[in-house]
Amino acid sequence: MEDNYVVILGPTASGKTALSIQLAKQTNDEIISADSMLIYKGMDIGTAKPTKEEMEGIPHHLIDIIEPDEEFSVYDYQILSQKTIREIKERGKLPIVVGGTGLYIRALTEDFTLNQIPQDEAVRKKYYEIMINKGKEYLHSLLKDKDPIAYEKLHPNDYKRVIRALEVYELSGNSIYNLQEKKHTNNNILYIGLTMDREILYKRVNDRVDIMLKQGLVDEVRALLAKGISKEANSMKGIGYKQVIEYLEGRLDYDKMVEILKRDTRRYAKRQLTWFRGMEGIYWLDITKMKKEDIITKILEKMKEKQIL
Structure with a gap:
């Protein structure tokens, strides 16, 4: 069955959330x-x-679907998002997918599967x-020669994924990012990309950080740690949380x-733009040069x- 839906993507602080809500209204x-x-x-x-x-x-x-100390994979997202699309379509509505996590968007729209390399405890322990x-x-430096793709994509602090990438390479001789099989889909998808001049985007990023701090970001991180959420949890390695933990x-x-x-x-916004620029078929809109209603x-x-609407 063909699924029709819209994907609104772009870097952090580009206005995706507000625009998608206005479109959905x-x-x-x-x-x-x-x-x-x-x-x-x-x-x-x-x-x-x-x-x-x-x-x-x-x-x-x-x-708000899992606790900060719970694990959640790209595969988990793929299954849940595809199920959600089916449910929305059954209600006679159109799904509007919104976000900046490129791998999530790819998992949903391309319907790729990760060829499962089984874990090897001896290799992981090593x-x-x-x-x-x-x-x-x-x-992390061991990835440079073995799996340069993972070396570029993974941060040294994300040691669990670094270990997994090294394990997959040792067991298969391939990059964990190459072990992806794309399924054919008949989906009719409209990709809308939000962009703007780099200087404007960076100012918006800086302003957003200031707003988050005024809203109480430090107290939010402190409360999470007080609840027993480990600073090693994947959630706490996210931008904003990691830096505040270092301050605390x-x-x-x-x-x-x-x-x-x-x-x-x-830097994250720049990486997002690089990822999205590598995708095909995106209709880009500079939201700083148009009124919201015109967009x-x-x-x-x-x-x-x-023929989506």
Whole structure:
């Protein structure tokens, strides 16, 4: 069965959330999040999670679905998002997928499967001991020659995924990112990409960080740690949480923490744009050069062209 839906993508702070809500209000449809941080309950400020008031009554899916210390894979997202699309379609509504996590969007729209390489405890233990003895940076450096793709994509602090990438390479001789099989789909998808001049985007990023801090980001992180959420949890390695933890542990002063948080968020936005620029078939809109109502009109026109509306 062919699925018709819209995907609104773009870097952090590009205005995806607000635009998607306005579009859904116009078409009376529902939103599916494609954001790897919005899945966590209780992590609201650092993820720029839309509030109930901001949602304006529009149903949002795949937000607040797991606790911060629970594991959630791309495969989990793929299964849940495809199920959610079917349910929305059964209600006679159009799914509007919104987010900046490129791998989530790809898992949903391309319907790829990860060829499962079974875990080998001996191999995992070997690399874990290397990390304990020589550190995360050294462990990460081992990827440079073995799996340069994973080396570029993974941060040294994300040691669990680094170990998994090394394990997959040792067992298969392939990059974990190459072990993906794309299934043929008949989906009719309209990709809308939001963009703007780099300087404007970076200012928006910096302003967003300032707003998050005023809203109480430090207290949010402190409360999560007080609840027993480990700083090693994948959720706590997200941008915003990791830097605040370093501040709370006394490894950064406040001003330095703010500076690094803004820098890391700008770098993340740049990586997102690089990922999306590598995708085909995206209709790009510079939202700083058009009125919001004109952007909505353009999207509606494209939906009609694709026979989605």
